[in-house]
Amino acid sequence: MPGRLVGVLDHARSQGDGTLLLTVFVFVGLALVVAASGRALGPRVFYVAALAPLWTLGWSVWAMTRLDDGPLVERHTWVEQLGLAVDLRLDWFTMVMVLLIAGIGLCVFWYAASYFHPGPEVPRTAAVLLLFAGSMFGLVCSDNLFLLFMFWELTSITSFLLIGTDDTKPGPRTAALHALLVTGGGGLAMLGGFVLLGQAAGTYSLHAILESPPSGTTVSVGLVLVLVGALTKSAQVPFHAWLPGAMAAPTPISAYLHSATMVKAGVYLVGRFAPAFAVVGPWRWIVLSAGSASLLLGGYRALRQHDLKLVLAFGTISQLGLLMILFGAGVPELAFAGCVLLVAHAAFKAALFLTVGIIDHQTHTRDLRALTGLGRRWPVVAVGAALAAASMAGIPPLLGFLAKELALDGLLGDGVPAQAVLTTLVVVGSMFTVAYSARFVWGAFGLADTHHGLERSRVGSEAPHPSKAFAVAPMLLAALGVLFGLVPALLAPLVDDAWEALGFEGHAPHLSLWHGLTVPLGLSALVIAGGVVLFLARVRVERLQAAVPRLPSALGAYERSVRGLLSGSDRVAAVFQSGSLPVYLMVLLGVLVVAPGIPLLLNGGPERWPDLVDSPLQLVVGAIMIAAALAAAISRRRFAAVILLGAVGYGISALFIIQGAPDLALTQLLIETLGVVAFVLVLRHLPEGFTPTMAPARKILPAIAGVAVALFVFYFAISAGSVTGTPTPDASLAGTDSHAELEHGETETGDITVSEEYLARSLPEAHGRNVVNVIVVDFRGFDTLGEITVLVVAALGVAALIVAGRRDPDGSLEDPEDVEKVEVGG
């Protein structure tokens, strides 16, 4: 029995001060409050929800003062029997993620209060967004691999719910399912990898595994599986197709989940693992090739998108690819650049997404061909977005430039695998980044340039100005990029500590704006120049892309595999669910005879022949039952057969009374009565007689099955009776009465000591004289709980069948109130 389910709250056996777990519960608790608040507050409910990231931010400041003494560690007992504990660990690298989750979260929640229109789905969205933030916080703080997996899948599930916020439209529903199947499936592969790693290491503690990494083939296989999880989550080639689809979510959600935090979970995991495992097995090959492919493909595809959000989505795939390269290579300098880019990307990409949300909200379009003149109308928003985009493109003096410089510097340094190829790829990928950054700014805020062949309407010129509260969040995030770019010393301590927390030692690269006239600076200039050329030639680039034959797309592959799965299931179901009742019955009876029958025969026969008759009354009842059963078998009328079957059942009830089991007798009597009533009600709709012209050949199989079941039941009863020595009333009849067996778990052929035990303990321990009832509600209450649950499910199935039966052939309900009718009294 699952013992201490509530052990999680048991602080007596906890280590640490509990504030980490408390923070998780702040998110969960506030989610419940927000969900329960109803529609009274409207979108302002997001201001309430913003309290959770605000708390986390405040708490992080306090936690940072304590991190210099080493990581914060917490341990809470959970399911002791499974060796599961809530192990939480906060070091500086986790702190960077926590600051992103809380900081971007605060901006997004604030912004969402202006973005959403009042509606019934608003409190739900706010609550799920809080649950997501809590899961994400738990994910980065988990030190136990199973706990990490649990939070990982929770973020997938909340992401599924959030993408499908607009669940009345098929588009978001399909996109949500796609995202769930890919990221959830990847998570399952990751769980497999975790188990392999944990078994090889002898511990499931993340930091213990990373401190003394295991090795061997098992570990390599485990790492590949973990990478599948990380690559699906971070939308890397070839699993990237779900991310553009996820743009069906409301924009604050895209900004938060699908650019700033959730998709970084894969990068986070790769960053954690790479220092210990980069040189093991195929790790580098997989990470570097997937990262480079994503970097290039994302950038390339972003250049031909017309939806501003999709430009950013493909840009995210590209940037995540770069992050994968930086973190996954396991080179200290690159990982340092990765830490900087992690912060920079979260800030500029969230700012850009939120800007798109403002444009969409005010103009009702995100098509860059339709927008014009917004830059003149909204100069502040335009400048903010341009700064964020410039940070993305790596233009000095912004934070993105610093990150790119560090990355190029690292790539040209020592210990980089496939140095020339990787550097070239990153340079080309960065050119794409510059080009789509420019395309974004031009598309969102630029003027119509009809001479380039892209006609634009004049949507922007009449759009109302967004309110200050609406626009402040993206502006703040864009300003961070400028601030950290100009004064890198503000960010340097955090990044240095995070880099050390990953397990790198020695001298951290220096975070500064000006390194002198170096090769990376030259490459940066080359990147910017190449990007500008690509942007200026955008019409030609688009035409070229349209002319290139389409590669087999990942989206197509996903759709084909889902279709294949569905049609495959159809075929399997068609074989097993033929719809023929006789076939079903035969299968059921066959299993009944074969599955328990073979072990019964192999265990040897009954030890001795039990006493067949205790009292002469049994002979009389038995004779009546045999006669009724035979008559039922040869009856030509359905009604007569049902009544005769009922007589057999009542006979069993009489036998129970003779054996001194009034409870069983009563139950049997009632079940039999209700059974007959049910049969009679069904018979109203059936012909009076059985099919008259049943060929004798077709009767053979049913006859064999019937005889086999009879023999099996007889043999079973005899064997069961002989095991207990003297047949107890229950045991001797166990096999013959399926009803009683179903309803009273005690009829199993227990050994006599168990029965005696029950009898002896019934009154003193359970305060009951009726041992049957005590067994049902107390000794074996867990069985009963399961049984009534099954009963409820069966009843729901019956109700669903009635509704289905009343549908028109075209599948629609003829009357929406039909569902109600089913539920109205019996």
Add this chain to the structure above:
Amino acid sequence: MSRQTTETRRSMILDVVVRSEFHVLLVVSIYLLFAGHNQPGGGFVGGLVAGSACALRMVASGPQELRRSIRIRPMTLLGLGLTTAAGAALAGLWNGGQLLETRYLSVDVPFIGPVGTSTAFFFDLGVYLVVLGTVLIVLEALGSPEEELQ
């Protein structure tokens, strides 16, 4: 078979007898529920007796009549029953106990004396409600006039 003919075919004597017995049977079922812990009976048998009473009522007076006399929806009974049973099971966890551990409570009621109850009774009550709800749903499924079934 139209509704008209089923109405006319009903026996008035049966109808009247069942009408008078229906509530008696329900009381018996509740007695069985309470007596169950020490004498033959219990939630399961009680629920079946109540279900049989409903079946009788339906056979004698028709589904419409049964719907009128049992106002509560079978779905509600199912949910209520499962919640009650699960609640009784969870009550065992209170104060560091095991799931399903039976808790006893004795209250002195004025003029009547000590009245004892236990979580096991509420568990049984849940079983009673679920069984009754299931029987009612099955009766509803099978007892509807033919034209509604098709």
